[in-house]
Amino acid sequence: MTYVVTDACIRCKYMDCVEVCPVDCFYEGENMLVIAPDQCIDCGVCEPECPPEAIHPDSDPGMEGWVKFNAEYAEKWPNTFMKKEPPSDAAEWDGVPDKYPEHFSPEPGEGD
Numbered sequence: 001m002t003y004v005v006t007d008a009c010i011r012c013k014y015m016d017c018v019e020v021c022p023v024d025c026f027y028e029g030e031n032m033l034v035i036a037p038d039q040c041i042d043c044g045v046c047e048p049e050c051p052p053e054a055i056h057p058d059s060d061p062g063m064e065g066w067v068k069f070n071a072e073y074a075e076k077w078p079n080t081f082m083k084k085e086p087p088s089d090a091a092e093w094d095g096v097p098d099k100y101p102e103h104f105s106p107e108p109g110e111g112d
Contacts, residue, residue, distance in 0.1 A: 028109030078111025
C-alpha cells in the first residue's frame, strides 16, 4: 500500500503533510503536491494532516488513476520537504469538487 494525493489538493496546496513525512516523498507542482509511490513507506502520518483530505491510501476505491498520476509527476517535479505557506486563496478552493480538469497545472513548483 502507498498513499496518493488527489485533486482535492489543487489550488489548496497546504503543506502540513510535507512537514510530517519521515521519508520526504512529496514532490511539488505549481498548484498541488504528489507522493512518490515507490518512496512512500505507508506510515500514514500525512493523511490526517491534510486539511482538504486530499491524501488517501491507494487501496481506497477509485485511486488507481491517482497512483499513476502521482508516480508520473513525482518524476517531473522537484522534491519538497519543508512546509511553506499555502496560496492566499487556498481556503476558497478547499472543498471545491473535481478541480483536475480545469485547474490542474503540470508546471513544477519551487521544491526545496
